[in-house]
Amino acid sequence: MPLGSVILAFVLGAVICLVTGANPIDAYSGLLCGSVGLTCSQGENSALQISNTLVFMIPLITAGVAVALPFRAGLFNIGAEGQLIAGAIACTAIGVQFASLPGVILLPLVLLGGMAAGALWAGIAGVLKATVGAHEVVTTIMLNYVAQWLLRYLIIGGPLQLGPGTSTSKPIGQGADLARILPADNSLIIFGLPASVYRLHTGLFIALVAIAAFAFLLWRTSFGYEIRAVGQSQKAARYAGISVRRTIIFTMLIAGAFSGLAGAVQVAGVDHNLTDKYFYDTTGFDAIAVALLGLGSAVGIVFASLLFGALHSGGAIMQSDAGISSNLVLVLQALILFSIAANFIGAIRRTLPFGRGGPAPVLPSELPPAAGLMSEAATPPPETA
């Protein structure tokens, strides 16, 4: 079903191209070139494009977990973006403040700081949900914007600003930089290009550890069981002696930590400072699509992140080589979301002859529809059954 949704989205995207006078074949070969270096018209380097795809994939995996984990508890975390920015801010603030510390101390410090900031940001929504029943969709949307404006304040006129008139922060200390996988050495030639052009960094391993930790937490720990129980039925979980409030708060805290880690790794591994690029960052929203497309499973999240990383990397080349706006990628992403959420594939199959498909669920059964919690949302979860 996820694959069908992606294919359907690409078909609809091609229709939009045709209607607006763009050549869909040019568009999609541009995307393919920018993501893996195939079907290139300007002789792009395959290895470089794959490296770019993986660089885009890294924060998507961790942020994808930040959406997928609360899904399991029946919570809809739209705030991955705000939590990611909080993490990036904390990472930068610590990295700038303690720039002179050696890497062995500073690097763990900035990553943990980012996780703590993300956890705090999501924790606000978690506490409000658990205590007064404020719907987490609304609170996390608000927190996204608070984080966005805080970021703008900090790097335009605020304490992190590099200098008057700039919209960038000071760079973090060298000790806080995540190492690249290939040495930044111009004399070393790898796949026809100097090793220093490949931006792929060791955050890749952090993301893979994070996704493994997610799977372990969810399926091999008692807390993971509690999360799933609460997601299936708050009432039943309560009868089983699980504290629903505690589970909601901790789920959000952990999810926020994953998002914050995504932001911190992005700063430490790629940018080394905060720039106005982060005003337009959409990783936290892409993460929603990643979690849905990956059906909330660890392996699914990795593949979905790879797809969206490829689309991001491909969009840039599509724009420069084929002259088609990289915003087509956003359109495709929205179409994928529509297609998964509405289960168009199931609907199409039901209309086929021979009765294939049968009645399809509204959403994959493992993912409780977040909106279904609206009725429970009006009141805080009672502590005792």
Add this chain to the structure above:
Amino acid sequence: MSALGDVGQLLLTANLWQATLAAAVLLLLPALGGVISERSGVVNIAMEGMMLTGAFFAVVADLAWHNAWLATGVAILAGGLIASIHAVVSIQFRADQIVSGIAINIFAAGLTVFLVNRIYGLQDIGHVGPTEGLPYIDIHGLDQIPFFGKVLFQQNVVVYVALILLIAVHLMLFRTRLGLRIRAVGEHPMAADTAGINVYLIRYSAVIASGMLSGLSGAFLAIGISNTFVPNMTDGRGYIALAAMIFGKWTPFGAFVACLIFGLGQAIYDNNSTIHVSQYLLSMLPYILTLVVLAGLVGRSTPPAADGLPYVPGSE
């Protein structure tokens, strides 16, 4: 201290309140749309995308036909059209309404810039315009009333329309049979269905109406206030409208009060050069205030009972 004194002075000027009302109306239109949609039981976090779509098509139509009225009509249609996607996906296909709303916002952000590129050949950043603007109209006679004349009767035409719509939506929701039906469908769709109300029809109409109101607001923004289209020009206003709707406890006048508060903050900032607080910090205020309201510190805010739940005929 002097900054506070300056704000005090400013609060007494008609200019400030004139600007407050205009800023509030920009938020009021999508907020009214949100009230209608959510009262019928369809969660709408897509006002941002619907506004942006309206803003874009207003500018495109304005540049093509040089007629602001026609352009406004196109913006309203475009808003209704994109809302109908949300309606089909979330009512007919019973998709998660929040996912669908997010998808609408992403779709609008991507499609508008994609089309700027296709139609005008511009790359991502860059603005389209200038345009024929929507007129400012002084109501003859009334605009001479001291203070209130300037605040209420020297405004853009959209402001008058919005104030009429505010009263109309309030009366419609709470004083007419249609309003009762909308609220019944949002509170208990099965009971409404049993009573012979067409749940789907009501919900479709409500969602499309919300898109049309957001589209009008987009037109006001693009060809009333700024005379241009820039990528992502709504800049979170649709979400502030969502906040205003919650702040106002899903009522038209409640939402209007919230819009006035948010608009006042904006107007004070725009008209005062002695405040040395960063505009970015001030921009956080609507969102933080909404969190405070949601935290229950200023009374509870409870959505309609069936808000967000797809209706499957014949089931609870």
